[in-house]
Amino acid sequence: MSNEFYAFGEILWDCLPSGRHVGGAPFNVASHLAQLGMSACLISAVGQDTLGDEILEVAHGKNVDTRFISRVRIGLPTGTVVARVDASGNATYELVQPVAWDEIRVPATALAAVEASHAFLFGSLAGRSPYNLEQLGRLLALKGPTKFFDVNLRPPFSEPSLIVELALRADVLKLNHSEVGQLAMFLRTGEATLNSPTTLEEVAAACALLAQATATSRICVTMGASGAALWTEGRVLHATAPTVEVRDTVGAGDAFMAGLMVGLTHGADPQVVLNSACQLGAYVASHHGATPVFPLEKTRKWISFLKTRKILGDAAPKPEVA
Numbered sequence: 661m662s663n664e665f666y667a668f669g670e671i672l673w674d675c676l677p678s679g680r681h682v683g684g685a686p687f688n689v690a691s692h693l694a695q696l697g698m699s700a701c702l703i704s705a706v707g708q709d710t711l712g713d714e715i716l717e718v719a720h721g722k723n724v725d726t727r728f729i730s731r732v733r734i735g736l737p738t739g740t741v742v743a744r745v746d747a748s749g750n751a752t753y754e755l756v757q758p759v760a761w762d763e764i765r766v767p768a769t770a771l772a773a774v775e776a777s778h779a780f781l782f783g784s785l786a787g788r789s790p791y792n793l794e795q796l797g798r799l800l801a802l803k804g805p806t807k808f809f810d811v812n813l814r815p816p817f818s819e820p821s822l823i824v825e826l827a828l829r830a831d832v833l834k835l836n837h838s839e840v841g842q843l844a845m846f847l848r849t850g851e852a853t854l855n856s857p858t859t860l861e862e863v864a865a866a867c868a869l870l871a872q873a874t875a876t877s878r879i880c881v882t883m884g885a886s887g888a889a890l891w892t893e894g895r896v897l898h899a900t901a902p903t904v905e906v907r908d909t910v911g912a913g914d915a916f917m918a919g920l921m922v923g924l925t926h927g928a929d930p931q932v933v934l935n936s937a938c939q940l941g942a943y944v945a946s947h948h949g950a951t952p953v954f955p956l957e958k959t960r961k962w963i964s965f966l967k968t969r970k971i972l973g974d975a976a977p978k979p980e981v982a
Contacts, residue, residue: 663699663725664778665690665921666770668799669786670761671704671715671729672739674910674950681910681949682718684739684761685783685810688914689921691951692940694723696922701725703770703799707760711738722951728770732760745908753814755785762789766798775804779925781917783810784826788817800829806925810917811835813842813852820846827874832924834880834917840866847873860889860898867891880920880934882913882941890934899934904946911950916941 669686686702693700702724706712708731715738719726739759744752764786774780780799786792800807809830811823820843827833835843838856844866846852857863867879871891879891887901919940923933944952 662773662776663701664925665693665698665700665781666703666774666777666779666805667700667781668703668764668766668796669781669783670739671702671706671719672741672759672761673711673715675740675742676908676910676949677745678908678948681951682715683741683910683950685785685812685914685917686781687719687724688911688950689781689810689917690724691719691722692915692918692944693921695951695954696918698918698922699725701728701773703728703764703766703774705730705732705736705760705762705764707732707736707738708734709738711740712760728767728773730765732763732765736760736763743910745910748906750909755814755817757788761786761792763791764795766795771798771802774799775802777805779808779921780805781808781810781921782826782830783812784823785812785814785817787822787826796826800826806831808832808834808917808921810913811839811843813839818852820852824873827870827876830874830876832878832880832920833870833874833876834882834913834920836913837863837881837883837886840870840879840881844869860896863889864891864896867896868894878924882916884909888916888934888938888941890930892930897931897934899931899938901938902942904942906945907948909945912941912945914950915944 667686667690670684671687672684674681674683690700690702706715739761740756742754807830841855841857842852845855847869857866863881877893881889885901887899890897916937919937
């Protein structure tokens with residue numbers, strides 16, 4: 661069995677004010693990809709516990725391929741995180757450590773499958789574990805897929821030098837405007853102080869600096885209610901965010917990433933991809949939890965949109981990454 665998309669990293673329980681939800685950015689992205697009609701597989705780990713049983717059941721229900729989610733040694737529980745949401749719907753997180761996804765195994769069969777895929781997603785949070793970094797290095801050495809790096813600067817797991825090192829091995833970077841500002845400041849001064857760009861010109865300048873340091877040709881920056889920007893080989897595109905009533909922002913960036921991955925790996929027009937990704941992110945922000953079910957009409961519209969532009973289909977070529 662082969663999949664078009666693979667993701668490496670955490671799967672966990674988000675404990676939100678609205679209840680307990682399966683989360684973790686890589687899982688969320690895989691779940692959204694599956695909703696959009698893509699075949700998606702997660703490479704992760706859960707514990708030998710009831711929470712692990714339940715999380716696998718949820719993943720199966722969302723059509724995420726779980727064959728590379730391993731059950732780790734007794735003593736490492738399934739991951740949990742306590743998420744607190746403020747009055748504006750923005751979330752902060754308290755992550756438990758160590759947990760099962762700190763020891764993600766990558767068998768040879770996973771390496772072969774990823775190498776034959778369209779795209780591979782990884783994030784920075786799973787890099788908090790030296791074991792995971794070693795396993796991730798084996799995946800990043802593969803030549804086949806387009807590699808998407810989802811930057812996630814969550815203290816205390818936010819070492820900027822590691823972020824830059826991982827970015828050197830990626831084809832596409834995705835981060836928010838605060839993160840791109842911090843990394844740009846780190847590259848300028850050696851200190852990752854808060855310095856969020858407030859204009860599109862400032863975002864472009866930060867992206868140009870990051871691209872020069874990492875040799876990355878495409879950098880996507882999410883900007884909350886201000887939409888998103890895509891820096892691609894020296895030019896900057898911008899898309900506005902649809903106006904919605906925000907319930908919580910958990911998973912909105914992951915839905916955005918799913919739309920971005922599908923479009924860019926199949927050679928769609930970058931501006932159209934950016935607009936569509938913003939719509940997906942806004943829909944998730946208007947619901948509780950990270951992976952709300954897309955309404956059938958929205959899913960059909962998205963898949964139809966892709967097919968009419970020849971983005972989907974067995975003959976769709978892989979893009980060449982500059």
